[in-house]
Amino acid sequence: MTASVHPSRTGPDAQEAGSTPGRHGKRQSTLEQLGGPAGLVYTMVPVTAFVVANAALGLTGAIVTALGAGLAITVLRLVRREPLQPALSGLFGVAVAAFVAWKTGSAKGYFLLGIWSNLALAAVFLLSVAVRRPLAGIVWGALNGTGTAWLRDKPSRRAYDIATLTLTAVFAARFVVQQWLYDEDRTGWLAFAKLAMGYPLLAVGLLVVLWAGRSSAKRLKKAEGPAAR
Incomplete structure:
Protein backbone atom coordinates (compact mmCIF):
# COMPACT_ATOMS: atom_id res chain seq x y z
CA MET A 1 0.00 0.00 0.00
CA THR A 2 1.54 3.29 -1.06
CA ALA A 3 1.16 6.45 0.93
CA SER A 4 -0.50 9.34 -0.81
CA VAL A 5 1.46 12.55 -1.04
CA HIS A 6 -0.20 15.89 -0.56
CA PRO A 7 1.85 18.82 -1.92
CA SER A 8 2.32 21.61 0.59
CA ARG A 9 0.60 24.71 -0.81
CA THR A 10 2.16 24.34 -4.21
CA GLY A 11 -0.62 22.79 -6.23
CA PRO A 12 -4.06 23.93 -7.36
CA ASP A 13 -5.20 24.58 -3.78
CA ALA A 14 -2.54 27.23 -3.35
CA GLN A 15 -3.28 28.68 -6.76
CA GLU A 16 -6.95 28.59 -5.93
CA ALA A 17 -6.29 30.78 -2.91
CA GLY A 18 -4.94 33.45 -5.21
CA SER A 19 -1.30 33.43 -4.17
CA THR A 20 2.07 33.39 -5.85
CA PRO A 21 5.55 32.53 -4.54
CA GLY A 22 7.29 35.29 -2.61
CA ARG A 23 10.66 35.59 -0.92
CA HIS A 24 12.00 32.56 0.98
CA GLY A 25 9.22 30.35 -0.48
CA LYS A 26 6.49 32.31 1.28
CA ARG A 27 3.40 32.75 -0.84
CA GLN A 28 1.91 36.19 -1.42
CA SER A 29 -1.79 36.92 -1.59
CA THR A 30 -3.20 39.17 -4.28
CA LEU A 31 -3.48 41.99 -1.73
CA GLU A 32 0.19 41.56 -0.79
CA GLN A 33 1.18 41.71 -4.46
CA LEU A 34 -0.60 45.08 -4.63
CA GLY A 35 1.43 46.35 -1.69
CA GLY A 36 -0.43 45.00 1.30
CA PRO A 37 -2.88 46.87 3.55
CA ALA A 38 -0.39 49.74 3.90
CA GLY A 39 -0.53 50.17 0.12
CA LEU A 40 -4.15 51.23 0.43
CA VAL A 41 -3.07 54.10 2.67
CA TYR A 42 0.04 55.00 0.68
CA THR A 43 -1.99 55.67 -2.47
CA MET A 44 -4.07 58.27 -0.60
CA VAL A 45 -1.16 60.40 0.60
CA PRO A 46 0.12 61.98 -2.68
CA VAL A 47 -3.42 62.72 -3.91
CA THR A 48 -4.46 64.28 -0.62
CA ALA A 49 -1.21 66.23 -0.39
CA PHE A 50 -1.68 67.53 -3.94
CA VAL A 51 -5.21 68.84 -3.30
CA VAL A 52 -4.36 70.45 0.04
CA ALA A 53 -1.16 72.03 -1.30
CA ASN A 54 -2.96 73.29 -4.40
CA ALA A 55 -5.42 75.20 -2.22
CA ALA A 56 -2.65 76.66 -0.06
CA LEU A 57 0.33 77.01 -2.40
CA GLY A 58 -1.00 76.89 -5.94
CA LEU A 59 -0.29 74.45 -8.75
CA THR A 60 3.51 74.50 -8.61
CA GLY A 61 3.52 73.97 -4.86
CA ALA A 62 1.01 71.15 -5.25
CA ILE A 63 3.16 69.39 -7.84
CA VAL A 64 6.28 69.66 -5.68
CA THR A 65 4.37 68.48 -2.61
CA ALA A 66 2.86 65.48 -4.38
CA LEU A 67 6.24 64.44 -5.79
CA GLY A 68 7.84 64.89 -2.37
CA ALA A 69 5.13 62.76 -0.76
CA GLY A 70 5.53 60.05 -3.39
CA LEU A 71 9.31 60.01 -2.97
CA ALA A 72 9.03 59.93 0.83
CA ILE A 73 6.68 56.95 0.66
CA THR A 74 9.05 55.13 -1.69
CA VAL A 75 12.00 55.70 0.65
CA LEU A 76 9.92 54.61 3.64
CA ARG A 77 8.92 51.38 1.92
CA LEU A 78 12.51 50.67 0.97
CA VAL A 79 13.68 51.27 4.55
CA ARG A 80 10.94 48.99 5.86
CA ARG A 81 11.88 46.39 3.20
CA GLU A 82 8.38 46.28 1.82
CA PRO A 83 7.73 45.11 -1.78
CA LEU A 84 9.71 47.28 -4.19
CA GLN A 85 7.48 47.07 -7.27
CA PRO A 86 4.38 48.77 -5.76
CA ALA A 87 6.60 51.53 -4.35
CA LEU A 88 8.25 52.29 -7.70
CA SER A 89 4.96 51.97 -9.59
CA GLY A 90 3.33 54.41 -7.18
CA LEU A 91 6.15 56.93 -7.55
CA PHE A 92 6.03 56.64 -11.34
CA GLY A 93 2.28 57.20 -11.33
CA VAL A 94 2.62 60.33 -9.17
CA ALA A 95 5.39 61.66 -11.43
CA VAL A 96 3.35 61.16 -14.60
CA ALA A 97 0.23 62.72 -13.05
CA ALA A 98 2.28 65.70 -11.87
CA PHE A 99 3.78 66.11 -15.34
CA VAL A 100 0.33 66.15 -16.96
CA ALA A 101 -0.86 68.76 -14.43
CA TRP A 102 2.19 70.89 -15.22
CA LYS A 103 1.66 70.58 -18.99
CA THR A 104 -2.05 71.42 -18.80
CA GLY A 105 -1.46 74.22 -16.31
CA SER A 106 -4.42 73.03 -14.26
CA ALA A 107 -4.72 71.15 -10.97
Missing part, protein backbone atom coordinates in the same frame (compact mmCIF):
# COMPACT_ATOMS: atom_id res chain seq x y z
CA LYS A 108 -7.40 68.91 -12.39
CA GLY A 109 -4.89 67.74 -15.00
CA TYR A 110 -3.29 65.68 -12.21
CA PHE A 111 -6.22 63.27 -12.56
CA LEU A 112 -6.48 63.27 -16.36
CA LEU A 113 -4.25 60.26 -17.06
CA GLY A 114 -6.12 58.14 -14.52
CA ILE A 115 -9.48 59.11 -15.98
CA TRP A 116 -8.60 58.09 -19.52
CA SER A 117 -6.73 55.01 -18.33
CA ASN A 118 -10.01 53.80 -16.85
CA LEU A 119 -11.75 54.26 -20.20
CA ALA A 120 -8.98 52.36 -21.99
CA LEU A 121 -9.11 49.51 -19.46
CA ALA A 122 -12.90 49.28 -19.72
CA ALA A 123 -12.64 49.01 -23.51
CA VAL A 124 -9.89 46.37 -23.38
CA PHE A 125 -11.72 44.21 -20.83
CA LEU A 126 -14.99 44.45 -22.76
CA LEU A 127 -13.24 43.56 -26.02
CA SER A 128 -11.66 40.50 -24.40
CA VAL A 129 -15.12 39.16 -23.61
CA ALA A 130 -16.28 39.83 -27.17
CA VAL A 131 -13.38 37.78 -28.59
CA ARG A 132 -14.03 34.97 -26.07
CA ARG A 133 -10.79 35.51 -24.20
CA PRO A 134 -11.98 37.13 -20.93
CA LEU A 135 -9.03 39.05 -19.57
CA ALA A 136 -9.79 38.25 -15.93
CA GLY A 137 -9.11 34.58 -16.67
CA ILE A 138 -5.99 35.29 -18.72
CA VAL A 139 -4.47 37.43 -15.96
CA TRP A 140 -5.53 35.02 -13.20
CA GLY A 141 -3.97 32.10 -15.05
CA ALA A 142 -0.73 34.03 -15.60
CA LEU A 143 -0.46 35.09 -11.94
CA ASN A 144 -1.19 31.65 -10.56
CA GLY A 145 0.51 29.51 -13.21
CA THR A 146 -2.72 27.74 -14.16
CA GLY A 147 -2.48 28.69 -17.83
CA THR A 148 -5.51 28.73 -20.11
CA ALA A 149 -6.92 25.22 -19.68
CA TRP A 150 -10.14 26.86 -18.46
CA LEU A 151 -10.82 28.10 -22.00
CA ARG A 152 -11.93 24.58 -22.94
CA ASP A 153 -14.49 24.53 -20.12
CA LYS A 154 -17.61 26.59 -20.93
CA PRO A 155 -18.77 27.12 -17.30
CA SER A 156 -15.27 28.30 -16.39
CA ARG A 157 -15.19 30.70 -19.30
CA ARG A 158 -18.66 31.97 -18.34
CA ALA A 159 -17.46 32.64 -14.79
CA TYR A 160 -14.47 34.57 -16.10
CA ASP A 161 -16.82 36.47 -18.45
CA ILE A 162 -18.77 37.61 -15.39
CA ALA A 163 -15.57 38.59 -13.58
CA THR A 164 -14.26 40.49 -16.61
CA LEU A 165 -17.55 42.33 -17.10
CA THR A 166 -17.53 43.26 -13.41
CA LEU A 167 -14.10 44.84 -13.82
CA THR A 168 -15.33 46.53 -17.00
CA ALA A 169 -18.17 48.08 -14.99
CA VAL A 170 -15.70 49.24 -12.32
CA PHE A 171 -13.46 51.01 -14.84
CA ALA A 172 -16.42 52.45 -16.75
CA ALA A 173 -18.00 53.82 -13.56
CA ARG A 174 -14.73 55.46 -12.60
CA PHE A 175 -14.45 57.10 -16.00
CA VAL A 176 -18.03 58.40 -16.13
CA VAL A 177 -18.01 59.90 -12.62
CA GLN A 178 -14.50 61.33 -12.71
CA GLN A 179 -14.81 62.72 -16.23
CA TRP A 180 -17.99 64.55 -15.19
CA LEU A 181 -16.22 66.03 -12.15
CA TYR A 182 -13.28 66.97 -14.38
CA ASP A 183 -15.57 68.81 -16.79
CA GLU A 184 -17.20 70.58 -13.84
CA ASP A 185 -13.78 71.71 -12.51
CA ARG A 186 -14.42 70.14 -9.11
CA THR A 187 -10.87 69.19 -8.21
CA GLY A 188 -11.57 68.44 -4.55
CA TRP A 189 -14.45 66.10 -5.35
CA LEU A 190 -12.36 64.60 -8.14
CA ALA A 191 -9.70 63.64 -5.60
CA PHE A 192 -12.38 62.20 -3.31
CA ALA A 193 -13.86 60.18 -6.18
CA LYS A 194 -10.45 58.87 -7.17
CA LEU A 195 -9.86 57.56 -3.65
CA ALA A 196 -13.40 56.32 -3.00
CA MET A 197 -13.64 54.57 -6.35
CA GLY A 198 -10.09 53.23 -6.25
CA TYR A 199 -9.28 50.24 -4.07
CA PRO A 200 -12.83 49.79 -2.68
CA LEU A 201 -14.35 49.21 -6.13
CA LEU A 202 -11.32 47.25 -7.28
CA ALA A 203 -11.69 45.00 -4.23
CA VAL A 204 -15.24 44.18 -5.31
CA GLY A 205 -14.01 43.28 -8.78
CA LEU A 206 -11.19 41.14 -7.39
CA LEU A 207 -13.62 39.24 -5.19
CA VAL A 208 -15.57 38.27 -8.30
CA VAL A 209 -12.33 37.26 -10.02
CA LEU A 210 -11.42 35.17 -6.96
CA TRP A 211 -14.82 33.47 -7.10
CA ALA A 212 -14.35 32.71 -10.80
CA GLY A 213 -10.82 31.39 -10.23
CA ARG A 214 -11.86 29.09 -7.41
CA SER A 215 -14.91 27.87 -9.28
CA SER A 216 -12.83 27.09 -12.36
CA ALA A 217 -10.06 25.41 -10.33
CA LYS A 218 -12.58 23.07 -8.67
CA ARG A 219 -14.14 22.15 -12.00
CA LEU A 220 -10.81 21.46 -13.67
CA LYS A 221 -9.54 19.49 -10.70
CA LYS A 222 -12.69 17.37 -10.72
CA ALA A 223 -12.34 16.78 -14.46
CA GLU A 224 -8.71 15.69 -14.04
CA GLY A 225 -9.64 13.18 -11.34
CA PRO A 226 -11.08 10.42 -13.58
CA ALA A 227 -8.32 10.98 -16.15
CA ALA A 228 -5.64 10.54 -13.48
CA ARG A 229 -7.12 7.24 -12.43
